[in-house]
Amino acid sequence: MKSISIFYFSGTWGTEEIVKEIRDRISPACKVSLKSIEEHIKADKIPELNEDYTGFAFPIYAFNAPTLVYDFFKRLPDGKGHPCFILNVSGAGGEKTSNAASTHYVKKTLHKKNYDIVYEASFALPSNWADAEPHAKALNKVKAALEQCQKTAEEIRTQKRKLRPTPSVISRLITLVGKAEHFGAGWFGEGLYADENCISCGLCAEKCPTDTIVMKEGHPDFGKKCIFCMRCIYDCPEKAIHARRMAFSVLKNGYDIRSLFHEARR
Ligand SMILES: Cc1cc2nc3c(=O)[nH]c(=O)nc-3n(C[C@H](O)[C@H](O)[C@H](O)COP(=O)(O)O)c2cc1C
Ligand code: SF4
Numbered sequence: 490m491k492s493i494s495i496f497y498f499s500g501t502w503g504t505e506e507i508v509k510e511i512r513d514r515i516s517p518a519c520k521v522s523l524k525s526i527e528e529h530i531k532a533d534k535i536p537e538l539n540e541d542y543t544g545f546a547f548p549i550y551a552f553n554a555p556t557l558v559y560d561f562f563k564r565l566p567d568g569k570g571h572p573c574f575i576l577n578v579s580g581a582g583g584e585k586t587s588n589a590a591s592t593h594y595v596k597k598t599l600h601k602k603n604y605d606i607v608y609e610a611s612f613a614l615p616s617n618w619a620d621a622e623p624h625a626k627a628l629n630k631v632k633a634a635l636e637q638c639q640k641t642a643e644e645i646r647t648q649k650r651k652l653r654p655t656p657s658v659i660s661r662l663i664t665l666v667g668k669a670e671h672f673g674a675g676w677f678g679e680g681l682y683a684d685e686n687c688i689s690c691g692l693c694a695e696k697c698p699t700d701t702i703v704m705k706e707g708h709p710d711f712g713k714k715c716i717f718c719m720r721c722i723y724d725c726p727e728k729a730i731h732a733r734r735m736a737f738s739v740l741k742n743g744y745d746i747r748s749l750f751h752e753a754r755r
């Protein structure tokens with residue numbers, strides 16, 4: 490195999506760290522191109538299948554893939570049997586009963602588009618949602634994920650066939666119930682606001698994957714297209730963004746997975 494592409498979405502940069510690590514561990518044996526799902530959507534661009542093997546990587550939101558990822562799948566051309574693999578990243582890991590069906594509907598969607606799904610792997614990282622993990626535990630999780638990248642990179646490079654068994658009815662039901670999150674996300678986003686610490690830098694509007702933040706008279710205005718990715722909240726340099734709704738989901742001390750990866754690699 491000569492070339493691999495990985496289309497990925499990452500809300501708070503954990504999935505991005507994982508796919509970059511995998512790319513670096515496969516290269517130079519094989520060329521790996523990372524392609525941003527949100528940039529394809531923003532630019533209204535049709536994804537192209539120019540490489541021999543194609544991956545899709547995303548975080549788990551409510552036991553499933555984020556809505557943005559399903560929007561992206563709608564744009565995919567007919568796979569005509571093209572081989573592909575799936576990587577997902579979550580707080581609990583893909584093997585937990587609650588997350589066990591997190592790729593089930595993704596696989597159905599890709600099958601319908603005639604993709605040959607060859608391989609899948611799940612990574613557990615410190616969660617960016619609701620429960621902060623103690624620093625030592627979070628760091629160990631990142632170190633374990635980095636080790637797992639070596640094995641996963643080798644399995645992708647050799648196009649190993651490895652898929653999770655069909656999830657139990659309970660796991661599939663959990664994922665179906667989780668679809669409520671798809672509607673709750675817009676409601677959550679409409680309840681976001683910036684406090685007096687906002688310095689009108691505009692970064693939140695610039696970085697929002699769905700462009701639902703618009704600067705009005707120097708102040709961010711939050712629209713209805715939020716996908717609950719948490720990026721604006723954790724990346725605001727002044728920590729000025731807060732949630733009026735489902736405030737429990739925001740980690741009090743913020744979330745900076747890149748610095749944990751940095752520490753884990755030292
Ligand atoms: C809206 C939302 C829902 C989430 N749902 C789940 C979940 O169902 N299971 C889980 O293990 N982690 C869940 N998480 C945690 C993320 O999957 C995890 O923090 C992941 O590492 C985020 O990846 P990213 O940094 O690439 O966005 C959720 C996070 C968010 C923001
Ligand atoms: S990123 Fe923070 S400081 Fe900058 S405009 Fe947005 S809310 Fe204000």
Ligand code: SF4
Pocket residue numbers: 678681696697698699700701702711714715716717718719720721722
């Ligand atoms: S408003 Fe914030 S949480 Fe919602 S999609 Fe945009 S960056 Fe993500």
